[in-house]
Amino acid sequence: MSKAPRRLRFGLTVVALELAVVVLGPLWLPDPNAIVDPRGAGLLPPLSKVLVVSLRDGTSLAGSEIVRKPEGLLLRRGSSWEKVPEKLVVSVKPRWYLLGSDALGRDVAARLVKAGQISLSVGVLSLALAVTLGTLVGMAAGLGPRFLDRVLMAFVDAALALPLLFVLLAAGAFLxxxxxxxxxxxxxxxxxxxxxxxxxxxxxCREQPWFLAAKGLGLKPLRLAFVHVFPHVLTPLTTDATLRLGDLILLEAALSFLGFGVPPPIPSWGSMAAEGFEVWRLAFWLPVFPGFAVALSVLAFATIADGLGELARGERLEGSPA
Incomplete structure (x- = not known):
């Protein structure tokens, strides 16, 4: 068996790290939708630290510095100082923002991880639907009667001629x-x-001797398609599906960026980039982090697909007669 190409190992490593972060990250990151005092904790740069003052009424204040006075606490919120009576204070705790905060004081790292769960889940589920439908239609066209092949492929060709993003935007406007x-x-x-x-x-496969022999034995069409033909389709289908997963993640991000994707308050990489783009002059890092996550995911799945294709070509060369 051929050794896995370097690109395949790189892509698998990146995807494994992404999955580890999105699965384990919520265990130690705060609530991604928790709003923490926009005035004192809004638009903080990466690696920022604030002091969060929890009050008895359930609200909280945040500031960069606290000075204790006999009459209460002096909390620096933004560029001004504010007095907080001691009797209203429940606790004062430091809080770190690893990747900064957005305009509402929400933790960008927590939202990025939650958005990763959403974007990857949408990509995988939509890929499963696309592969299922495509496999059924492709098998029917390739193994069925000629007239069925012509009808199905005419529809497929017409659909592929349409710009996919514009079709999705049009559908999203009505749904x-x-x-x-x-x-x-x-x-x-x-x-x-x-x-x-x-x-x-x-x-x-339809032209191969083994297919003609199996058909001559009177096997049912479904058994012929999914027991005998499908294993030969699986390798190129896996490569295509891996590449397509990156495309679907990118499409979901584009839809969310334009306001036609996952609705708020559910975060996705596209909606985070759109929110950050509105204030990029004040906090340029807000659109950078989700944009980098999308680019890294697309690159990882593209390299996995490329590596799988190279591995399949190597195995075919090894199995061919000298």
Missing amino acids: RPSLGTVVLMLGFFSWMGVARLVRGQALL
Whole structure:
């Protein structure tokens, strides 16, 4: 068996680290939607520390410095000092913002991790829907009657000719925004490429002697398709699906950036970039972190797909006669 290419190992390492962060990060990061005193903790740069004063009425204040006076606490909120009566104070605790805070004082690191869970989940679920639909249509076109092949491929060609992002934006304008809606939109409008790939592989298998022999034995079409043909489709389908996952993450980010994706207050990398872009002159890092997360994810899945393709080509060369 061929050794895994370096690009494949790099991509798998990046994805494994991303998954570890989005799964384990919420265990020690604060609530991503918790608003902490926008005046005292808003638009903080990375590696900032504030002092959070919890009050008896359930609210909290934040500032960079506290001075204790006999009449109470003096809390520096932004550029001014504010007096807080001692009897109203429940606790004073330091809080670090690893990647800074947004305009509402929410922790960017916590929101980035939560957004990673959302963006990756949307990508995986929509990919599963697209692969399922594409495989069924591709098998029907490649192994079914010729007229069915012509009808299905005419529809696929017409759908592929449309600009996908504009189709998604048009659909999003008429549908109620929700997490499920985004998954369904991405899945239903992304299966055509999968269908074309599966159909091509099925047509290749259709001419093989083993296929003709299996068909001559009277095997049922479903058994013939998914027991005998599908294993030959699986390798190129896996490579295509890995690359497509990065594309779906990018599409979800684009939809959320334009306001047609995951609705607030649920964070996603695209919506975080859009929120940060509004105040980039004051806090340039806010759109940078989610943009980097999207780019890194797309790059990781692209390198995995490239590595899988290289590995498959190497195995075919090893298995071919000299």
